[in-house]
Amino acid sequence: MRRKKALIVYYTQTGQLKSIIDSVCNFLQEEFDFTYEELKPTPAFPFPWPDMTFYQVFPESVQEIPCKLEVFSFDPEENFDLVILAYQPWYLSPSIPFTAFLQTKAAAKVLKGKPVITILGSRNMWIMAQERVKKRIIDMGGNLIGNIVLTDRHHxxxxxxxxxxxxxxxxxxxxxxxxxxxxPSGISEKDISEAEKYGFLIRDAIKHNALEGLQDALIVKGAIKINPVLMTVEKRGFMMFRGWSKFVLKKGGAGDLRREGRLKMFRIYLFTVIYLVSPIGGVVIWLNHKLNYRKSQKMVNYYSHNENT
Ligand SMILES: Cc1cc2nc3c(=O)[nH]c(=O)nc-3n(C[C@H](O)[C@H](O)[C@H](O)COP(=O)(O)O)c2cc1C
Known part of the structure; x- marks a missing residue:
């Protein structure tokens, strides 16, 4: 019998996301041959980020404005049995290299009609990014069957x-x-190594052609954990980010130094909201979730799944 083929597309700066991919794919090796495509932006984004460069990528991240990528080494005409897309959120949005990939013809070609799994390595705010990624995958005719999100579980x-x-x-x-x-920053080593349990579920779902139930099985094993308070903070934050990103973009495109004044204002806004507004706002949001428990759970359930409505 022919061995199955999986394409894994990813971008990572610190290597954290690659460790997550390796863990999830541990059990999948029995079933699949992998083709890895590491996205390489040109020019590369720096790591560590020299101070303002970290904020310079804010408007393009939020507005999903792509960067240039090096030519891919995978063949988009190849008939993969599974496509794994691994990315990280930047400013509540898909990271720019990943956004760029999703807007290529090669992505449209390779995702069409294929089962797709997304894997995210984030701090703790990924919902608004995934909503847009879901939509793009579905619009390109991909069948998003699974989503796995690892976060930093500290406060x-x-x-x-x-x-x-x-x-x-x-x-x-x-x-x-x-x-x-x-x-230490980032996702715990324990969570990363235990992520191999998700690969086990993916392998079985594909083996028995039981793709529909995969996301629920992943959720039961802890692949998605949504904190309703953070969910609301993120949704509100994203609305503000939209306005701020347009305000900065009026001063120029990617890397334009004329944007620095507005980006510095945005930085002050960001940390004021995080440290002054969100602790108090968080209590109000928490109370609101308790009072509207069913509505809140409905939202958690929606964001835990792969439909886009
Ligand atoms: C510019 C920038 C913005 C980020 N914004 C978010 C964010 O909005 N939400 C989040 O959960 N993590 C955010 N992160 C953390 C990343 O999602 C990711 O966890 C981290 O960059 C390590 O990933 P990597 O080394 O595998 O690329 C951000 C990171 C960067 C560099």
Whole structure:
């Protein structure tokens, strides 16, 4: 019998997402031969990010404005049995290299009529990114059968501090007093290694052609964990991001230095909201979820699945 073929498309700066892919794919190797396509933006995005460059990518991320990518090495005409798309959110949006991939003819060609699985490695806010990714996959005729999301499970206010340090300084775990006060940034090693259990489910679903039930099986095993308060904070934040990104783009396109003034204003806004508004707002949102429990659970259920309405 012919061995099945899977295409894995991904982008990663720190290697975190590749570790997640390797873990999920552990059990899939029995069934599949893999073709890996690592997306390579030209020019590359820096890591660690020199201060303002981290904010310079904000408008393009939110507005899904693509960057240039190096020519792909996979053949879009090849008949893959499964396509795995692995990405990370940037500013509540799909990262720019991944956005760029989704807007290519090669993506449209290779996804059409194929079972697709998305894997996300994020801090903790990914819902608004995935909504747009879902839509693009469905519009291209892909059959999104599974979504797996790994997050940093520390408190929101803690993971903001640690991710900014990781991204801007390249230090996953700082030393001295900082190292005593704060945990390492990113997704825990334990969560990454345990992600192989999802591969087991994918392998069985494909083997027995039981694709429809896959997402529910993944959810039962913990592939999606939605905190309703963060979900609402993210939805509101995204509405504001839309306005801010348009405001910055009026000053110029990607990398234009004339945008710095507005980006600095955005940076102040961002940290004020995270540290001053969101703790108080969070209590109100939490109460609201308790009072409207059924409505809130309906939303959690929708974002845990792969339909796009
Ligand atoms: C510019 C930028 C913006 C980010 N914005 C978000 C975000 O909105 N939500 C989130 O959960 N994580 C966010 N992150 C964290 C990434 O999703 C990801 O976890 C991190 O970059 C490590 O991924 P990688 O090394 O595999 O690329 C952001 C990272 C970067 C570099």
């Amino acid at each position: 929101n206010l803690v993971s903001v501090v640690t991710i900014v340090r990781w991204m801007l300084k390249g230090e996953k775990h700082g030393g001295g007093l900082y190292g005593k006060l704060f945990p």
